[in-house]
Amino acid sequence: MIEVEVHQQLRAFLREQGEPYWPHHLTMGRLVARALRLGRSALIQAGAPSGSHGRYRLSYLVPLLIWPGSAVLAVPEEVQQRLLMVEIPRLRQWIQTHKPILTGDRWPGLEFQGLLLTTPEEWLSDRLTDQSRFPQGIPTIVDGVDDLEAWAQSQLTARLEPSHWNDLMLARPEQAEAIRDVRVQLTRAIFQHPANPYECYLVESEEQEILHDLFRQLNAGQASVQETEASGEPSSLVTELNPPLPSPTLPDAWSYFWQRLQSPDQLVWATISRQHGQFSLHCGPVDVAPVLEKIWPQQPVVLIGGALDLEAEATIYRQRLGLKDLTCLKFAPDRQSELVQLYLPDGLPMPNTPQFQTALLQEVRALLNISLTAPGLTVLLVGDVPLKAQIGSVLAGEFGSRVQVEKTCLDDNGILVTGWEFWRQYQHVLPAPHLLAIATLPIPSLEHPLVAGRVAYYKRLRQDWFRLYLLPTALSELQRAIAPVRECQGVVALLDNRVLHRSYGHQVLAALSPLARINYLDPGLFNQSDYSVLD
Structure with missing residues (x-):
C-alpha cells in the first residue's frame, strides 16, 4: 500500500538528512497517503505555523510524489516558490520520481497525469463560479486553511x-x-x-x-x-x-x-x-458555509492548517466552513522545543476601563526596560487603532528610533508596535521576537461595523455569537501570532486580565499551551532555558 511506501521513504529521508525535524511527519504522511488512496477527505491541524517555512510540508509532498495518479496542490504563491526551488527538487532526488509537476490556474488537459500547483484563491474561484478549470474528482490538498474562510469571503464579495x-x-x-x-x-x-x-x-x-x-x-x-x-x-x-x-x-x-x-x-x-x-x-x-458545503463533495480534499480549533474534531471550524464527513487529526506543539514563557500579571484594570491605558503603559515600560538588556526583537501587539498610535508615539519619545509602528525595517534590538493584521502579514519575514507583549486579546470589536453586522446575524438565528464567532476568531489569531515566539522559546506577555477573570480564560490558556507560567520580571527570563511546563 502507498501508506507503507510513504512511511519507509519519509523515514529514510529524514534519517539521511540528520537534522531535527517536525516530530509528526510519519503520522501525517500516512494519513495523506490514505486520503489519496481511498479518496476520503481529511482535516489536519498541524499545530505548526503555516508560513512559507512550514515544517510539516514534507509530510504531504512525499505522498504526492509517490502517488501514481493526478493531484492538485493549492498553496499560496510564496509557498509555491519554496516548494519548487527547495523542497521538491530535494525530494525528487531521493525518491527518484519522474512525475510531471506544473503550475497554473487551470488543469493542463485530460492527458496530464501529474501534480498541478495552484493558489487556493484560484482553486476556490473556479469551484465557486463553476468555471470548470479544474476537473472534478481529482484529489486536492489545500495548505494554509487558517485563512480559508477569509479567502471564501473575498471570492464571494x-x-x-x-x-x-x-x-x-x-x-x-x-x-x-x-x-x-x-x-x-x-x-x-x-x-x-x-x-x-x-x-x-x-x-x-x-x-x-x-x-x-x-x-x-x-x-x-x-x-x-x-x-x-x-x-x-x-x-x-x-x-x-x-x-x-x-x-x-x-x-x-x-x-x-x-x-x-x-x-x-x-x-x-x-x-x-x-x-x-x-x-x-x-x-x-455573512455565512460562507451554505456555499462552501456544495464544493467539498466534488473531489476528495485534504485541508491543512496550523491551529484551527481547540478540539481535534474541529466542530466549530467545520460548521463555519460547511465541512461534514471527513477524517480529523490534530497535532499538539512539541512540549520541549515549542514551549513559551507566559507572563500573565494579575491586578491590571480591565481593557474597557479608563485606567487601562495608563496601567498598560507602565507595564510595557517595565517589560521593555528589562527585555532590552538582551539582543532581539520586541513586538507589542495592540489591536485598538487609536491606542496603537498613542502607545507608539509615547514609546518613541522614550526609546527613540528603535520604536517603529508597523514597519519592517527594524534595528537588531528594535521595538515594533503593530496591530494584528500587520503582524499576521509580516511575521514570517521578521526575526522571531524574544518578547511578544499583547495588550488585549484579539476578540473582534463590536465597534467594527462588519463584526457588529455578523453578530446581529447570529442573534437573528438565536445562536451563541460569542462561542461560535468571537472567541474562535480570537483563539485562532492568538495561536498564529505567538507561533514565531515558539521557535525561540521566547516570552509572551499577556496584559489582558480577562484571561484570569472570565469563564473563557481556560480556553485562552489551552490555546497558548504548552507554556510555563511566570509571575515576575527578570532579565534572566529572556535567556532562560530551564523552566517547568504547565498543562
Whole structure:
C-alpha cells in the first residue's frame, strides 16, 4: 500500500538528512497517503505555523510524489516558490520520481497525469463560479486553511469602486443623469455616518433602497429601449420587473453586485476615503458555509492548517466552513522545543476601563526596560487603532528610533508596535521576537461595523455569537501570532486580565499551551532555558 511506501521513504529521508525535524511527519504522511488512496477527505491541524517555512510540508509532498495518479496542490504563491526551488527538487532526488509537476490556474488537459500547483484563491474561484478549470474528482490538498474562510469571503464579495460609476454611465448613457444623482445621494448618506477608526460603515436599509431604486430604473429603461426597438415607435410604457433582473447591458461589476445584493443573508458595507470624498461599496455573505458545503463533495480534499480549533474534531471550524464527513487529526506543539514563557500579571484594570491605558503603559515600560538588556526583537501587539498610535508615539519619545509602528525595517534590538493584521502579514519575514507583549486579546470589536453586522446575524438565528464567532476568531489569531515566539522559546506577555477573570480564560490558556507560567520580571527570563511546563 502507498501508506507503507510513504512511511519507509519519509523515514529514510529524514534519517539521511540528520537534522531535527517536525516530530509528526510519519503520522501525517500516512494519513495523506490514505486520503489519496481511498479518496476520503481529511482535516489536519498541524499545530505548526503555516508560513512559507512550514515544517510539516514534507509530510504531504512525499505522498504526492509517490502517488501514481493526478493531484492538485493549492498553496499560496510564496509557498509555491519554496516548494519548487527547495523542497521538491530535494525530494525528487531521493525518491527518484519522474512525475510531471506544473503550475497554473487551470488543469493542463485530460492527458496530464501529474501534480498541478495552484493558489487556493484560484482553486476556490473556479469551484465557486463553476468555471470548470479544474476537473472534478481529482484529489486536492489545500495548505494554509487558517485563512480559508477569509479567502471564501473575498471570492464571494462583490465590489463597486468609484471608477465603476463611470463605467455604468458609459454603458447606459441615456440614464447618466439618474446614475449621477444616485451617486450623489449615496455619497451624502454615507459621509453622514460618524467617523470611526475603520473608515467602514454598514449600508443601512434606507441607503440600500437607493441602490434598489437605481437597478429598477436601469431595468425599466432597458425594457423601454427593447420595446422601442421592437415596435419602431417611441413608447411611454415602462415595464418594472419585480424582482428586477440585471440588464444585459450592465457592466460585469454591476451585474455581480446586483446578483449578490439579491441573495439572502448578505452584508452590505461601504469603505470611504474622506480625503478624496469617495466611497466603495461591498456586498458579501455573512455565512460562507451554505456555499462552501456544495464544493467539498466534488473531489476528495485534504485541508491543512496550523491551529484551527481547540478540539481535534474541529466542530466549530467545520460548521463555519460547511465541512461534514471527513477524517480529523490534530497535532499538539512539541512540549520541549515549542514551549513559551507566559507572563500573565494579575491586578491590571480591565481593557474597557479608563485606567487601562495608563496601567498598560507602565507595564510595557517595565517589560521593555528589562527585555532590552538582551539582543532581539520586541513586538507589542495592540489591536485598538487609536491606542496603537498613542502607545507608539509615547514609546518613541522614550526609546527613540528603535520604536517603529508597523514597519519592517527594524534595528537588531528594535521595538515594533503593530496591530494584528500587520503582524499576521509580516511575521514570517521578521526575526522571531524574544518578547511578544499583547495588550488585549484579539476578540473582534463590536465597534467594527462588519463584526457588529455578523453578530446581529447570529442573534437573528438565536445562536451563541460569542462561542461560535468571537472567541474562535480570537483563539485562532492568538495561536498564529505567538507561533514565531515558539521557535525561540521566547516570552509572551499577556496584559489582558480577562484571561484570569472570565469563564473563557481556560480556553485562552489551552490555546497558548504548552507554556510555563511566570509571575515576575527578570532579565534572566529572556535567556532562560530551564523552566517547568504547565498543562
